[in-house]
Amino acid sequence: MTNERHLEMDELLALRDGEESAFARAHVESCEACRGELERLYRVRSELRALPTFGPPRELWPRIRRYVWRRRVRRRLSYGAVGLAAAAALAGLLILRGPAVEPADEWVAEATSEDLGPMINRARQLETVLQYYAPQKRVYDAPTALATSALEDRIFVLDQMLLESRAVGADREVLRGLWGERVLALEQLVTLQVVQEEKRVWR
Template identity: 40%
Template sequence: MTHLTMDQLLELRDGLTEPGGAAARVHLAQCPQCQAELERLHQRVAQLKALPTLTPPRDGWPVVRSRLVKARHRRFAWGGAGGLALAASIALVLLLRPALPTPPSSSPNAQAELEAAMLESRLLEQALTQYAPERRVTDGYTARVAAELEDRISALDQQLQMTQMTPAPEGDRALLELWRQRVGLMDALVNVHLTRASNVGL
């Protein structure tokens, strides 16, 4: 014997007349199992109606508001500490930048210049990692500019890999130039995230 579905029981309880409703009523009159299920359904409805109505207290808003204010203060405190750490990292990079020599690429100190550019690039990457832009909300323009810079850095990294296979001294001069470009792009990327792309000339 096929029993009534929950939808059919609900229709019978609510007095709705659907096609086949007469057959469902006949089945209900003859089936004790469906009658018991309909009775349980009536009891559930009665129990739900008997539940007390929950109303929030009238003076609850000040408590909620104070919690929100405290949560914001904690968030801003952590954000301020992260901002200070990032500012210190950038200040370190900017302090090191004037110390980097920029003579012509035929300089005998090309290896030292290359290492200095690589160090500056690493420091900028660390500053960007500390800032953690992927965990921050940003506007569409900033996201687009940052994505363009990241694409350019990725393409430059591929050029760096290919140039490392070039024999010296042509390879050394090209490497130094590429690392300087990478430092410039990384610096622009850090600035984009810090200034929300408002003052970056890209």
């Protein structure tokens, strides 16, 4: 060794990473111990990069997808009556605020039909009530939050099923069943909000 001291770890790392000082470069050329240490640092870095890769132990996508759905449902509800109920609005039954939606002919037909019209109108009324309670902006206890999320998820799934049923020209009975379920889920969601509001008022 020609210089008076060995390199410190930070100096060796700077050398390895190409940020060395003139002193460090000169020293390592003449010092076998520091050169060996530098080689060791290169080797450790290579070994770190060659460590086996861990893979996730279980499937997480379904949980993430549910969250994305739930968030979308909340956004739908926060904008008020959109999507399916907007079809009824644009058919002249309702006056709604929110983005304009072009109704498909079959949606208008459904909203004015004898069998589906009353259910669609009822869904619209419940959505209007939910606009007042704005569940997506409220803070609940855990059981209510879970129940609210589950109902929002259910409504979203029913909307998807309704859209798909229309797309494949499903039987009218199927549409009635889906609309009935949608109204039921909306009623349960409204009931949850009313109960929570009463608790809040009397607390």
